[in-house]
Amino acid sequence: xxxxxxxxxxxxxxxxxxxxxxxxxxxxxxxxxxxxxxxxxxxxxxxxxxxxxxxxxxxxxxxxxxxxxxxxxxxxxxxxxxxxxxxxxxxxxxxxxxxxxxxxxxxxxxxxxxxxxxxxxxxxxxxxxxxxxxxxxxxxxxxxxxxxxxxxxxxxxxxxxxxxxxxxxxxxxxxxxxxxxxxxxxxxxxxxxxxxxxxxxxxxxxxxxxxxxxxxxxxxxxxxxxxxxxxxxxxxxxxxxxxxxxx
Amino acid sequence: xxxxxxxxxxxxxxxxxxxxxxxxxxxxxxxxxxxxxxxxxxxxxxxxxxxxxxxxxxxxxxxxxxxxxxxxxxxxxxxxxx
Amino acid sequence: xxxxxxxxxxxxxxxxxxxxxxxxxxxxxxxxxxxxxxxxxxxxxxxxxxxxxxxxxxxxxxxxxxxxxxxxxxxxxxxxxxxxxxxxxxxxxxxxxxxxxxxxxxxxxxxxxxxxxxxxxxxxxxxxxxxxxxxxxxxxxxxxxxxxxxxxxxxxxxxxxxxxxxxxxxxxxxxxxxxxxxxxxxxxxxxxxxxxxxxxxxxxxxxxxxxxxxxxxxxxxxxxxxxxxxxxxxxxxxxxxxxxxxxxxxxxxxxxxxxxxxxxxxxxxxxxxxxxxxxxxxxxxxxxxxxxxxxxxxxxxxxxxxxxxxxxxxxxxxxxxxxxxxxxxxxxxxxxxxxxxxxxxxxxxxxx
Numbered sequence: 001x002x003x004x005x006x007x008x009x010x011x012x013x014x015x016x017x018x019x020x021x022x023x024x025x026x027x028x029x030x031x032x033x034x035x036x037x038x039x040x041x042x043x044x045x046x047x048x049x050x051x052x053x054x055x056x057x058x059x060x061x062x063x064x065x066x067x068x069x070x071x072x073x074x075x076x077x078x079x080x081x082x083x084x085x086x087x088x089x090x091x092x093x094x095x096x097x098x099x100x101x102x103x104x105x106x107x108x109x110x111x112x113x114x115x116x117x118x119x120x121x122x123x124x125x126x127x128x129x130x131x132x133x134x135x136x137x138x139x140x141x142x143x144x145x146x147x148x149x150x151x152x153x154x155x156x157x158x159x160x161x162x163x164x165x166x167x168x169x170x171x172x173x174x175x176x177x178x179x180x181x182x183x184x185x186x187x188x189x190x191x192x193x194x195x196x197x198x199x200x201x202x203x204x205x206x207x208x209x210x211x212x213x214x215x216x217x218x219x220x221x222x223x224x225x226x227x228x229x230x231x232x233x234x235x236x237x238x239x240x241x242x243x244x245x246x247x
Numbered sequence: 248x249x250x251x252x253x254x255x256x257x258x259x260x261x262x263x264x265x266x267x268x269x270x271x272x273x274x275x276x277x278x279x280x281x282x283x284x285x286x287x288x289x290x291x292x293x294x295x296x297x298x299x300x301x302x303x304x305x306x307x308x309x310x311x312x313x314x315x316x317x318x319x320x321x322x323x324x325x326x327x328x329x
Numbered sequence: 330x331x332x333x334x335x336x337x338x339x340x341x342x343x344x345x346x347x348x349x350x351x352x353x354x355x356x357x358x359x360x361x362x363x364x365x366x367x368x369x370x371x372x373x374x375x376x377x378x379x380x381x382x383x384x385x386x387x388x389x390x391x392x393x394x395x396x397x398x399x400x401x402x403x404x405x406x407x408x409x410x411x412x413x414x415x416x417x418x419x420x421x422x423x424x425x426x427x428x429x430x431x432x433x434x435x436x437x438x439x440x441x442x443x444x445x446x447x448x449x450x451x452x453x454x455x456x457x458x459x460x461x462x463x464x465x466x467x468x469x470x471x472x473x474x475x476x477x478x479x480x481x482x483x484x485x486x487x488x489x490x491x492x493x494x495x496x497x498x499x500x501x502x503x504x505x506x507x508x509x510x511x512x513x514x515x516x517x518x519x520x521x522x523x524x525x526x527x528x529x530x531x532x533x534x535x536x537x538x539x540x541x542x543x544x545x546x547x548x549x550x551x552x553x554x555x556x557x558x559x560x561x562x563x564x565x566x567x568x569x570x571x572x573x574x575x576x577x578x579x580x581x582x583x584x585x586x587x588x589x590x591x592x593x594x595x596x597x598x599x600x601x602x603x604x605x606x607x608x609x610x611x612x613x614x615x616x617x618x619x620x621x622x623x624x625x626x627x628x629x630x631x632x633x634x635x636x637x638x639x640x641x642x643x644x645x646x647x648x649x650x651x652x653x654x655x656x657x658x659x660x661x662x663x664x665x666x667x668x669x670x671x672x673x674x675x676x677x678x679x680x681x
Contacts, residue, residue, distance in 0.1 A: 001254065005307030005317040005328045016312060020289065021265030025311020033328055043527035045398065048538075057536045063525035065397045066538035068420055071390035074382065078394025078402065079525070081378050082352060086527050104390070107383035181271050181305040214265075221265040 008032040010041055012061050021221020023178045023211040024052060027120060027191075028059055030184070031091070034192040035062070038199070044087040045079050047072040049101075051093035052127045053120065070101025073108035076115045087198060089116040094133040095125045098158050105164070105206070112169030112203040116194040119160060119206055122213040123232060130216035134158040137235060142216075157235065161208045165241035171203030173242040177210040177233060179225040186238075202244050210236055253302020255294050258314040264289035268306035268315065274299050277306055304328070332509045337472045338363035338502040340510075341431060341495065344479035345403055346371060347513060350429070352378045352402040354391035356410060359443040360499040361433035364405045385410035389417030389430075396426035397537040399524040401483045405431035407499075408449050409440055412457065418492060419458025422554075423539035427486035427493075429479070430464075434498040436662035444662020445499030447584060450639035453496050454613040461551055463558045465565060466494045466612040468583040472506035474610075484516040489561055496612060498635070500585040500664060561614060568616035569608045572598065576605030578629040578674055581644050583609050585664065586633050593670035604674060612640070620647035629677050630654040633670060635663070 010032025018024045035041045044062045048054060050069035057064035067075040072090035080088045097105050097119050105117065124142055125131040132142040132149060135157050139148035149157070165173040172194055176187035187209055194205035210232050212224035219227055255277075262285060269277045269292060280293040294300065302319030307328070335343070342364045345353075353372055355365045365381065372379045382388035388404045395402035406414065411432045421428060434449045436442030451457070453466045465485065469475035479495055486493045525535050541547040572594055573579055582590040587608045597604040603626070607619045620630075630652055632641040641656040648654055657673045659665045675681065 001318040001320045003316060004253075004302065004319045005304045005315065007313035007316070008328075011313060015261055018311065020263035020311075021267055022311055025313070026309065029311075029313055042530040045525050045527055047394070054540060057534075057538060061534060063528055063535045064537070065394060065525050066424070066536070066540060067393075068390065068416055071386070071393075071417075074387040074390035075394035075397070077380070077382075077387075078352070078354065078391035078396075078400075079398050081380060081391070082395045082398045082400040082402075083526060103383055104387055107387065110383075111380075181303075181308050184308050221267055222270050225267070225270070 008036055010036045010061050012059055014058050016059055017055060018052060019215045021212065021214045021224065022052070024120065026178045026184060027118065027209050027211065028056065030188045030191050031089070031118060032060060033188065034195050035087070037192065038195055040087045040195060044089070045083070047076045047079065047088070047090045049090060049092040049096040051096050053091055053093060054127065056091055070096050070099070071104055072096065073101065073104040073113070073115070073117065077108055077111070077113050080113055080115055084114070087195060089118060091118045091120070093120050093126070094122065094135040098134040098160050106167065109164050109167040109170040109204045109206070112171070114198050114201050115204060116198045117204065117206045118191065119208045120211050121160070121208055121236065122211040122216070123157070124213050124216040126213045126216050137231060159236065161206070161241045164206055169203050170206060170242055171244050172197045172205040174240045175208040175210065175236060175238050177228065177238055179210070179212070179228045197244060253300040253317055253319045254297065255300055255306060256316040257292060257294070259291045260286045261312055261314040262289060262291035263287065263312055264291055265311065266292070267309040267311065268292055271305040271309040273303060273305060274301060276300060332507050334505050335472060335508040336363055336503065336505050337475060337497065338433065339367045340472045340476040340508050341479050341497065342367035342371070344476035344510060345429070346375045346377070347510060348480045349401050349483045350377060350403050352395045352400045353404065354380050354382050354388045354395070354402065355404045355406065356382050356385045356388050358407045358410045360435060360502050361405050361407050361431070363502070364431065385413040386417070389414040392428050393417055393421055393424070393426060396421065396428045397424070397525050399521045399526060401487070403429040405433065407433045407435045408437050411449060411452055415452070415456070415458040418464065419456065419460055419462060420539055421492045422462035422464055423460065424537050425490040426537070427483070427490055429482045429486055429493050429495065431495045431497060433502040434496065436660070442662040443499065445585060445664060446635045446660065446662055447498060447586060448636040448639065448660065449496070450612065450634065450636060453494050454615070454643070462554060463613055464492045464494050465489070465561060466496055468496045468610060468612050469501065470584050470587040470608065472501065472504065473508055475501060476508055476510055480510065480513050484518060485565070487518050488516050489557060491557070491561070496584065498585050499662070565611060566614040566616050566618070567610035568619045569610060570619065571606040571608065573605035573607065573623070575603055575624060575626045577603040577626055578631060578678060579623065579627050580604060580606045580631050580633055581609070581640070582606060582633045583612060583640065586635055589665055589667055590633055590670060592667035593674065596667055596671050597674060602674065602678065602680065615643045615647065617647040620644070623652070627652060631674060631677060632656050633665070634658045635665070636660055
C-alpha cells in the first residue's frame with residue numbers, strides 16, 4: 001500500500017478558519033502540493049491579500065507577506081524585483097483583484113512581472129458578509145443587491161481572464177474550477193503550470209479558479225458545487241486564454 | 248486497468264462535515280456518521296463499507312481541510328499527492 | 330566628493346544612492362520629478378533597481394514588498410501623491426518595515442499648486458493613515474542638509490525598523506546650492522533575520538503582517554510600538570537654535586521658511602530688536618526640550634509656516650501656555666519675504 005493522498009507538507013498543521021465546504025481549502029492544497037512537487041517550498045514568498053484568505057499566511061508553510069486590499073501584485077512586484085530568483089505568488093479573491101486591485105494586477109501583467117497569481121472567483125464578497133462583487137452574476141442576490149444584480153445599474157460581471165489575456169506581458173492565463181474531482185485535477189495542472197512558467201521567467205501567470213461560497217450564497221456546500229457548475233461556468237467558460245505555447 | 252484497492256483514514260475531529268467527499272466518492276461509501284458530533288460541533292463523515300474502497304482518492308482530492316489520507320495498492324504507478 | 334553645485338532634488342537622489350538605497354519605486358509628480366529621473370539614470374549603474382510604478386498607491390506597496398524582503402527601498406512624491414500613500418505608510422509602520430519616503434511639498438489642499446508649501450506638516454507628523462503610529466520626520470533647510478539627512482536615512486530606518494520621511498518642499502527641491510557630500514558614517518545595524526525571503530527549509534516561516542484580531546495581542550503590539558517611538562524621541566530629536574541667547578522673541582520655522590526667518594532675524598538685530606529662532610530639524614520627534622530651555626528674556630513666540638498653521642499646534646503644546654504663541658503664514662504656494670516677517674515681529678512686539 002502506498003499513500004497517494006495525505007496532507008501536503010506545504011500546509012501547516014493549523015486547522016483553517018474557512019467555512020465547511022469552502023473551496024479555499026482545496027485551492028490552498030493545490031498551491032501547496034504544486035510548490036512541494038516542484039521543490040519550490042523553501043524559496044517561495046507568498047503575498048496574502050484581504051478577504052477570507054487574509055489568514056492564509058497561517059496555513060501555507062512558507063514565508064508570507066500580508067498586503068493591503070488589492071495591492072498584492074504591487075507588493076509581489078517589490079518582492080520579485082528584489083529577489084528575482086525566488087518564487088513569488090499572490091493569492092487574491094474577487095474583491096481584492098477584480099475591484100480595488102484592478103490597476104495593480106493589470107500593471108503587473110503589463111510589466112510582465114514574473115509572478116503567479118491565484119485568483120479565487122466566487123462571485124461574492126465572502127469575508128465581509130456576502131456583498132456584491134464585480135464578478136457577481138446577473139440577477140444573483142447579494143446583501144448589496146438584494147433584488148439581484150441589475151446589470152443596467154451596475155454593469156455586467158467582469159471577466160478577468162479574458163481581459164488580462166490581451167496584455168502582452170501576461171504569459172499564462174487560465175480559468176479552472178474546483179466543483180468536482182475532475183475539475184480539481186485540471187485546476188491542479190493549471191496552477192502547477194503557473195509556477196513552472198514563473199520558473200521559466202516568461203511573464204505573469206494568472207489562474208482564475210471558480211470557487212464556491214456556501215455561506216454567502218446561502219447554500220449547502222454540496223448544493224454550492226452544483227450552483228457553480230450550472231451558473232458560473234456558462235458565463236465564465238473554463239479554458240486556457242493565453243499560453244506561452246501559443247504565443 | 249489495474250484493479251485498485253484502497254484504505255481511507257479520516258481525522259474525525261478535524262472534519263467540518265461539509266460533505267464534499269460524500270458526493271465525490273464514485274462508489275458512495277462515505278456517509279455522514281449517524282448521531283455523531285465531533286469536538287468542533289460538526290457531524291463528521293465515516294466510511295461505511297471499507298472493503299469497496301477503490302483507492303481513487305477523490306475524497307481526499309475534494310476535502311478542503313486535508314483530513315483524509317488515502318492509501319492504495321495497485322500495479323499501476325501513481326504520483327502521490329503530498 | 331568635491332564641492333558641486335546641485336539642484337536640491339538631485340542632491341537627495343545622489344545622497345540616496347550613497348546612503349545605500351537599493352530599490353526605488355515611484356510615480357512622476359511635480360515638483361519632484363528630478364529625483365526619479367536622476368535615479369532612473371544612476372541607480373542601475375550603482376547596482377540598484379529603478380521601477381516606475383503605475384500610481385503612488387502601487388509605489389508605496391512596492392516599497393512595502395521590497396522592504397519586507399530586506400531591501401533598502403525608497404519612494405518620493407509630492408503632497409497629493411503622499412496623501413495616496415497614507416494607507417501604505419500605516420502598513421509600513423505597523424509591520425515595522427524600514428524605508429525612506431520623500432515629500433517635496435506643494436500647495437494644497439487637493440491638487441493645489443506646484444509651488445512650494447509646508448501644508449503637509451500634519452501629514453508628516455500626525456500620520457494621515459489609520460491607527461496609532463509615528464514616522465521619523467526629517468526636515469532639512471538647505472540642499473547640503475537634505476543630502477546629509479538622506480545619507481543617514483537608510484541606516485536610521487534599519488536601526489529602528491521604521492519608515493523615515495524627508496520633508497522637503499518645491500523651493501528646496503528646485504534650488505541649486507553647493508553640495509559637499511561627506512563620507513557616510515554607518516550605524517551598527519542589527520541583522521535582518523525577520524525578512525520574508527524563503528525559509529530555505531532551515532527555519533520556521535517568517536510572516537510580515539499587521540493584522541491582529543485578538544484585542545489583547547493588538548494592545549501589546551501597540552504598546553511595543555509606543556515604546557519604540559519613545560526611544561526614538563529620546564535619541565533622535567534634532568533642532569538648531571539661532572541667536573536665541575537673550576532673545577525677546579523667538580521664531581519657530583523649518584525648511585525653506587527657516588532660511589527666510591533667519592534673514593528676518595538678521596534684519597531685526599540690525600535694528601537692535603532681540604530676535605532668535607528655534608529650527609526643528611526633526612518634525613517628529615518635535616523638539617519640545619528646545620522650548621523648555623528658553624531664558625526669561627523671551628516674551629513672545631512666533632511660528633512661521635508656508636501653510637495656514639500646522640506646526641504651531643506643536644509649538645503651543647511645547648510651550649504649554651507659558652508664553653504667548655502667534656502664527657504667521659502664507660498659503661497657496663506663496664513664499665513669504667523677510668521684510669513681511671520683520672513687520673509681523675514688530676507688530677507683535679508693539680514696535681514701529
